[in-house]
Amino acid sequence: MKIADVEAVALAVPMKNEIAAPISMPRAGEVAGIVFREYRSVIVRIRTDNGIEGVGECMTRLSGTALRDIVRYVAPLLIGKDPRDVEYLWDLLWSVMMNRGHQKGFYLEAMAGIDTALWDIWGKSAGVPVWRLLGGRTNPKLWAxxxxxxxxxxxxxxxxxxxxKAAGFNAMKVKIGRDPMDWRREIRTVEQIGDHAGDGVTLMADANCGYGHDRKTALQVGRALEALGLYWFEEPLAPDDIDGYAFLREHLGIRVAAGEADFNRFSFARFFRRDAIDIVQHDAARAGGITEARKIADMASAFRVLYAPHTGSSSNIIMTASLHLATYAPNFLIYEYMRSDWNREEPNPLRRELCELPIKSFEDGCLEMEDRPGLGVVLNEEVIERYRLP
Structure with missing residues (x-):
């Protein structure tokens, strides 16, 4: 079996009305119109000479056409190769830019889409789910x-x-940090959320790096969240502030979580060596695909760090890749099930309509995957054509 064709498709769903930034971010009033002007995705489709097609997705936070063109540019490297040689092909792609200044960012996201599609082909050719290839069903029930x-x-x-709660969830995440200088008001709202949710619901807080300007403010917020009994404090600081994360973890009782904005195992190793986080949250569609995401999760387990995959506001392909990793990973904690979109008035069709999640059941806050070959998703071609960029 050999790779015969590599296709990358950029998708975009423009917002009809401009929205304010739905999360914490610097200079939100000026940059939100760029960052949140559309829902985006880049799909990678790899076909073999015996008719198997694998699909993957690149985390697409800015220009989808840029990611699409990177995939197209490196595609000749893959033609004629065996798609099941995932480690070799990952290293081959990594070798293109290892010493050329692109070990993170768009290039790793492009690699992620390619790598995920290769795993899909491998699973389909073997007639087993990707989680079986990763090491089996360690976690038949996934807390979500x-x-x-x-x-x-x-x-x-x-x-x-x-x-x-009516849908069956007993854990929820709260976005905070939009106004770092008025964090006490946000904490009061978090307290109201906890009062309404009740003791049977586990709450976590995500600051989206909102307190990166001041570690001491992050410490104050962390202590306030800890007093309210929240389970974790996610991304309080800038993604590269390893010293700051180590400081917070040393001084807080609440678990510190991070990693969705990072890209490879070499970067994560620095956090693990510093004992800087309790929970790692890398996203397979950003951090080099399933091949690299598995290595990061495995490395985390050696440092007693739990794995709670990030899934993001993209399509269900990304969510499915993380489902397979969660089913496999011995240090898996909980799965992020996206239930909200950036724009409350304009739902994301790339998540809701492009493909269905291969979920067999969802009971008592836990989900179970279908036993389907590969990733187990079927794409809606009409949605692809409707939102395809030229």
Missing amino acids: YASSLRLRDIGILREEIDAH
């Missing part, structure tokens, strides 16, 4: 949390909490 409660009017938040 509803992501995310964005700080809005408390009446709207109560409705969302009730909807999550």
Whole structure:
């Protein structure tokens, strides 16, 4: 079996109306119109000479056409190769830019889409799910949390909490940090959320690096969250502030989580060696694909760090790749099940309509995967054509 064709497709769904930044970010008033002007995805489709097609997705946070063109540029390297040689092909792609200044960013996201499609082919050719190739079904039941409660009017938040509970979730994540200078007001809202959710619901907080300007503010917020009984404090600081994360972990009782904005095992190793985080949250669609994501999770287990994969506001392909990793990983903690979109009035069709998640059941806050070959997803071609970029 050999690779015969590599196709990359950039998709975009423009927002009809401009929205304010739904998460914490610097200079939000100026940059939100660029960052949140559309839902985006880049799909990678790899076909073999015996008619098997594998699909993957690149985490697409900015220009989808840039990612698409990177995949197209490196595609000749893959033609004629055996798609099951995932380690060799990952290293081959890594070798292109290892010493050329692109060990993170767009290039690793492009690699991620390619790598995920290769695993899909391998699973389909063997007639087994990707999680079986990774090492088997370590976790038949996956604890999942509803992501995310964005700080809005408390009446709207109560409705969302009730909807999550009615759907079967007993864990939820709250977005904080949009106003770092008025964090006490946000903490009061988090307290109201906890009161309404009740003792049977586990809550986590995600600051999206909102306190990167000041570690001491992050420490104060962490202590306030700890007093409210939240399970973890996610991304309080800038993604590269290893010293800051180590400082917070040393001084806080609440678990410190991070990793969605990082790209490879060499970078994560620095965090693990410093004992800087309790929970690692890398995203397979950003951190080089399933091949690299597995290595990061395995390395984390050696440092007693738990794995809670990030899934992001992209399509269900990304969410599915993380489902397979979660089913395999011995140090898996909880799965991020996306339940909200950037724009409450304009749902993301790339997540809701492009493909269905291969979920067999969802009971008591836990989900179980279908036993399908490969990733186990089937793409909606009409959605692809509707949102394809030229």
